[in-house]
Amino acid sequence: xTTSVAPAPPQPRAESPAFRxxxxxxxxxxxxxxxxxxxxxxxxxxxVVYPTLSGAALAFTDSKGGRSADFIxxxxxxxxxxxxxALASIVNTVVLTVSLVVVQTIVALxxxxxxxxxxxxxxxxxxxxxxxxxxxxxxxxxxxQFLYSPDGPIDSVLDSVGLGFLAPLWLGDSSIALWSVIVAxxxxxxxxSMVVYLAGLEQIPGELYEAAAIxxxxxxxxxxNVTRPLLGPATTINLTLTMxxxxxIFDQIFVMTNGGPGYATDVLSLVTYRQxxxxxxxxxxxxxxxxxxxxxxxxxxxxxxxxxxVEVDR
Amino acid sequence: MNRYGPRTFALEIAFVVLGVVALFPIYxxxxxxxxxxxxxxxxxxxxxxxxxxxxxxxxxTEADLLAALVxxxxxxxxxxxxxxxxxxxAAYGLVRGAGRMHRLLLLFITLGITVPIQLxxxxxxxxxxxxxxxxxxxxxxxxxxxxxxxxxxxxxxxxLAVQSREYxxxxxxxxxxxxxxxxxxxxxxxxxxxGTVIILSSxxxxxxxxxxxxxxxxxxxxxxxxxxxSFRGEFATQWxxxxxxxxxAIIPVVTLFFLLQKYVIKGFASGLKG
Numbered sequence: 001x002t003t004s005v006a007p008a009p010p011q012p013r014a015e016s017p018a019f020r021x022x023x024x025x026x027x028x029x030x031x032x033x034x035x036x037x038x039x040x041x042x043x044x045x046x047x048v049v050y051p052t053l054s055g056a057a058l059a060f061t062d063s064k065g066g067r068s069a070d071f072i073x074x075x076x077x078x079x080x081x082x083x084x085x086a087l088a089s090i091v092n093t094v095v096l097t098v099s100l101v102v103v104q105t106i107v108a109l110x111x112x113x114x115x116x117x118x119x120x121x122x123x124x125x126x127x128x129x130x131x132x133x134x135x136x137x138x139x140x141x142x143x144x145q146f147l148y149s150p151d152g153p154i155d156s157v158l159d160s161v162g163l164g165f166l167a168p169l170w171l172g173d174s175s176i177a178l179w180s181v182i183v184a185x186x187x188x189x190x191x192x193s194m195v196v197y198l199a200g201l202e203q204i205p206g207e208l209y210e211a212a213a214i215x216x217x218x219x220x221x222x223x224x225n226v227t228r229p230l231l232g233p234a235t236t237i238n239l240t241l242t243m244x245x246x247x248x249i250f251d252q253i254f255v256m257t258n259g260g261p262g263y264a265t266d267v268l269s270l271v272t273y274r275q276x277x278x279x280x281x282x283x284x285x286x287x288x289x290x291x292x293x294x295x296x297x298x299x300x301x302x303x304x305x306x307x308x309x310v311e312v313d314r
Numbered sequence: 315m316n317r318y319g320p321r322t323f324a325l326e327i328a329f330v331v332l333g334v335v336a337l338f339p340i341y342x343x344x345x346x347x348x349x350x351x352x353x354x355x356x357x358x359x360x361x362x363x364x365x366x367x368x369x370x371x372x373x374x375t376e377a378d379l380l381a382a383l384v385x386x387x388x389x390x391x392x393x394x395x396x397x398x399x400x401x402x403x404a405a406y407g408l409v410r411g412a413g414r415m416h417r418l419l420l421l422f423i424t425l426g427i428t429v430p431i432q433l434x435x436x437x438x439x440x441x442x443x444x445x446x447x448x449x450x451x452x453x454x455x456x457x458x459x460x461x462x463x464x465x466x467x468x469x470x471x472x473x474l475a476v477q478s479r480e481y482x483x484x485x486x487x488x489x490x491x492x493x494x495x496x497x498x499x500x501x502x503x504x505x506x507x508x509g510t511v512i513i514l515s516s517x518x519x520x521x522x523x524x525x526x527x528x529x530x531x532x533x534x535x536x537x538x539x540x541x542x543x544s545f546r547g548e549f550a551t552q553w554x555x556x557x558x559x560x561x562x563a564i565i566p567v568v569t570l571f572f573l574l575q576k577y578v579i580k581g582f583a584s585g586l587k588g
Binding site: 032033034035036037038039040041043044046047048049050051052054055056058111114115117118119120121122124125127128129130131132133134135136137138139142143144146147151152153156157160187195240241244247248250251255268269272273276277282285286289290292293296297300 | 318322325326328329330332333336337338339340342343346357358359400401403404406407408410411412415416419422423426427428429430431432433434435436437438439441456457459460461463464467492496517520521522523524528538539542543546553556557560563564567568571575578
């Protein structure tokens with residue numbers, strides 16, 4: 001099983017007879033194939049690679065949006081280390097990302113395992129759980145802001161079962177707000193992870209389960225020894241996409257709390273936006289984004305390492 | 315495991331309850347849109363006492379949703395077309411080219427999935443400004459295609475790697491050139507994964523908020539999410555009107571989803587084989 005951090009690009013197959021032949025011709029054919037990729041590569045470099053690299057360079061300058069900017073070494077990072085707002089947002093970003101990756105993946109796996117069974121409602125339930133994923137993130141934010149509002153729908157439900165006294169200020173209490181945001185995000189995105197797992201489950205040949213049943217394996221053993229290892233690629237895709245997605249989350253928090261109360265729900269993507277596009281601190285904003293990128297790289301590396309360990313253990 | 319016994323029934327009940335919980339926010343979204351302000355004040359949970367359509371009329375006229383709808387549809391259609399064309403061609407070239415260079419380039423593009431866009435946000439904004447593309451839909455289209463190419467190429471290449479190349483070779487033998495082979499033989503075979511790409515990228519582009527907010531601000535060319543955002547600022551506490559506007563804004567993408575939903579799982583299933 002191939003594993004890597006970025007979902008593994010598929011290995012091209014060994015050459016087929018049609019591609020053998022005189023070296024010159026084969027080379028010509030191969031180069032010919034590159035033309036198909038050229039437009040995509042040019043656009044990708046223009047929109048992703050070049051801006052990312054020059055953003056990284058900007059992080060070491062005092063650019064304020066004008067044409068002139070001076071190299072100031074690590075000053076932006078020193079400033080960041082002494083900026084309580086930026087530090088709080090780093091902690092929040094990590095907490096949010098780890099919670100989302102863990103909880104969303106587990107819930108998605110349970111939903112997929114259930115909806116892979118022959119439930120009569122499974123078709124409609126798959127649609128129901130996936131539906132929130134197609135809503136704009138901005139709208140998810142507006143909707144949940146209303147759901148969480150004092151005396152709003154969620155408080156009304158609690159009231160109707162006599163638990164109204166328990167209702168906190170979902171988005172106004174700084175010890176709860178981040179978790180309220182996380183719940184809304186899981187509601188929105190769990191259906192996507194579920195679909196990736198369902199796709200993974202459909203790849204597992206039914207004979208394997210029949211063989212396990214003949215061998216008298218229990219449900220749990222069958223899951224652990226058959227389902228779990230074969231869901232490896234789906235898990236890699238889910239962990240990677242959820243992690244990358246969590247680190248980029250902006251719209252929902254921007255609308256629900258805009259980082260508040262205090263810095264309770266501030267995350268790096270919000271701070272970057274505020275510094276770069278509201279306050280015009282392009283250099284400092286880019287430095288914060290660079291920290292975000294390094295966290296992604298570190299998380300990706302840890303994931304690769306953990307997967308490597310799992311592979312060896314098996 | 316294949317029989318519908320009492321355990322399956324218990325599982326079914328549990329899942330239906332979970333489904334009802336998951337639908338609760340959608341229920342609120344739809345019912346509040348059809349309630350008058352006093353009805354919302356009365357109860358946020360109760361179904362609408364009568365179908366109050368005033369909200370939709372106000373939302374449609376006040377938020378200028380028609381213009382936003384046209385703009386968003388234009389941006390989404392061109393971005394998705396660009397993604398399908400560039401993504402499928404790139405995956406074809408890199409998977410079938412089968413050389414070391416091709417493999418490296420494929421890795422180079424798919425690595426883009428993990429790059430946080432925030433780092434490039436400022437330089438890209440400058441670039442768009444220097445190209446005089448700000449406040450035009452082209453800035454959003456170029457950004458959407460470029461930033462979604464990694465996941466698109468990943469999906470297409472996963473699908474292509476497990477497809478037999480017999481048809482392509484037959485076409486070559488019959489004298490088709492490279493472009494004809496791709497457009498007449500390969501691209502039609504990619505249909506299932508193209509369905510997945512269309513759904514996922516339409517959702518992404520239609521729903522994007524920050525990009526049009528940055529690139530189109532100051533112009534009349536607002537997209538739906540930006541229109542809803544400023545609209546919400548205007549009608550902050552009139553949830554009925556805000557939610558009516560939201561319903562109008564999501565109907566097209568929800569419809570597309572119901573039309574193409576069978577491709578979602580299928581496409582991923584093929585992508586996972588890679």
